[in-house]
Amino acid sequence: MLWDIDHTLVSIDGIGKDIYAEAFRLVTGQPMERVAAMAGRTDWAITVETLRMHGVEVSDRLLDSFGVALAEAFVVHEAAISGRGRVLAGVREVLDVLAGRADVIQSVLTGNMEPLAIGKLRAFGLEHFVDFEVGAYGMDHEDRAVLVGMAQKRAAQKYGESFTTHNTVLVGDTPNDILAGHLGGARVVAVATGSSDVRALKEAGADLVLEDLTDTDAVVRAVLVAADG
Template sequence: MLWNVDLTLVDVSIVTRDAYVEAFRAVTGRPLVKLVPPMGRPDSEIIFETLAVNGVVAEDDHLPRFLDALAAAFADRRKRIAKEGRAMAGAKDALRSVARLDGVTQTVLTGTIKSNAMLKLRAFGLDKYVDFELGGYGEEPYSKASLLQVAQGRARDRLGVPFTADNTVLIGDSTRDVQTARIGGAKMIAVASGRSTAADLREAGADIVLPDLSNAAEVVAAIATLTTPLDRKAV
């Protein structure tokens, strides 16, 4: 079971933007004028585009330096996460309910770098339901669809089970997440809790669309619909 993080499980956009502002200045010595919208993209992609739209020519060391600066800036703001952010409606109950399903392992597939994803979920008590070692994260220089396959490979190596579209489920909130599932090889449960509407998510090809995570029974039922008892050892 793969969960997107931002606007699916939590919303900490204010803190994230402030961390980007500090990281940009630390790396370039200039103020950040424009931060490109996330739109479900990995931090590595956002960093390169943000450098470009602010007139900075990316050099070989820009990405690793920016990733380190972003991790440090976000960690410095960890006390603000719960105060200025929020867990999305029903997120904890959904994670808890899915954790009770036999044979299900939960992890994340997120554009956020690993350290920041862990801090985001820990601030709202959501981290205990997630195996962070099996996920895909924004510091890895891959498309999100490729990150899905990386996560499947990590789960296969750990659990000894091959993971395909038959036993992998992604829950996310954007049309980019839907495209990720379709290209990367996963069933897709889309929640209209982010910037994409339910109609957008259906048109993009989501298998099931929910308004949000507030009804944990609906989430569990959706997983049951997309998998079977024999293949429900899902990541």
């Protein structure tokens, strides 16, 4: 089971843009005038587009430097996350129930680079529910769909089982999550806890759509039904 993080598990109240602004300043020495669209995208894609929007030529070396700067900027703003951000309703209860099941492995598939993903969940005491070793992250690849296969491969190597569309479920809040899941080889349970409503998520092709995660039993059923196909 692969969880998206932002607006699916937690909300950090716009701090993400502050982190990007700080990283941009560290790398370029200039103020960031605007940031690329962030919803459902990888840090890799957001970084590349943001730099190009400011007329900065992107290289592998610069991308690596920006990743380091994002991690440093996250540390600067980390204290504000738990104060200004919040765990979304029902999340802790769902994570807890699924963590107690022997037939479920929980990890993350997120646009966040790994240190940010871990830090965001740690800020709210959620980190012990998921296995970060078998997740996939926003600096692993620009294309979010590719991350699905990367997570499946990591889980197969660690747990000695095969993970395919038939037993991989991605939970996210955007049409980009749905597209990534279907292209990458996962079933998708979408939650209308971000900027996309139930109708938009259904039209995007989610296998199941929920208003939110407040009904623990319903969420668990949805995940298991999606996994069974």
